[in-house]
């Protein structure tokens with residue numbers, strides 16, 4: 587029986603849709619080093635690869651509030667003319683502006699439907715690729731937001747290490763020291779509403795993330811993960827205020843010897859996006875430069891190489907993307923897909 591709900595639907599009224607049921611991890615309990623919560627985190631990492639992180643306790647230091655304040659700044663900035671925004675398009679995949687349509691879209695032959703402003707880990711201070719004044723004028727706010735998000739991610743990495751019994755240099759957080767360069771980046775996305783993009787610009791094609799952990803703030807429908815039950819069908823990920831949506835990326839999958847799951851996901855236009863832009867903010871945490879691991883093609887590869895190859899694949903044609911395991915990490919077969927433990931059928 588469909589469940590009655592009170593929130594908006596991603597699809598036109600009366601049409602059914604399915605929602606992935608993810609585990610929720612309490613950040614406060616991880617900080618207290620509660621072994622049961624760390625075990626639950628490990629289970630979420632092994633089985634689903636995606637989980638909610640409850641940021642509503644004091645342990646989160648007001649992170650959600652910082653996110654909403656930064657988002658307001660970016661919403662205004664995204665509304666400035668394209669010529670203004672392209673001044674910040676440095677061709678970098680960690681810093682500055684990316685216009686719409688540079689990657690493949692969610693449907694065959696389409697291009698992506700989102701623009702981004704990226705802030706590299708130390709990017710607020712970069713003189714050679716400066717960020718827009720709107721961001722630099724609020725650098726304390728943005729620095730706080732990045733630092734607090736990072737604090738959460740390092741805790742997650744440390745809790746994964748605890749739950750897996752890792753010691754010394756094998757611990758995941760040890761691959762992410764603050765004082766070494768990395769390709770970590772805070773990324774603000776705007777998925778343009780229908781009138782503000784070409785119809786051939788469609789969402790964000792299926793992929794796994796390069797990151798060790800991707801830490802997502804979103805308040806609107808659009809994100810999907812593969813359905814547990816049928817090939818080629820997808821479940822929506824529900825957003826909840828005060829909760830981040832976290833996922834394991836390729837780097838952590840590889841560093842964990844394939845024990846943790848890096849899950850396929852994509853973003854599709856929703857009914858809301860006929861009228862309204864969709865915004866999401868992702869902190870893509872990447873191990874420091876020089877970190878190596880065995881990838882899904884069996885090669886020993888550095889994080890910088892994986893990063894470059896993966897971005898080439900994000901930009902390649904759909905046909906090119908199908909030629910190897912880089913885009914999806916080789917996890918598209920039915921067995922690998924059928925892991926997220928429950929789903930809910932909904933009709934509004």
Ligand SMILES: O=C(O)CCC(=O)C(=O)O
Pocket residue numbers: 775790795802804808809851852853865866868
């Ligand atoms: O916008 C989202 O909800 C997810 C974005 C995403 O998957 C990505 O940028 O890698």
Ligand SMILES: [Fe+2]
Pocket residue numbers: 793794795800851
């Ligand atoms: Fe992603």
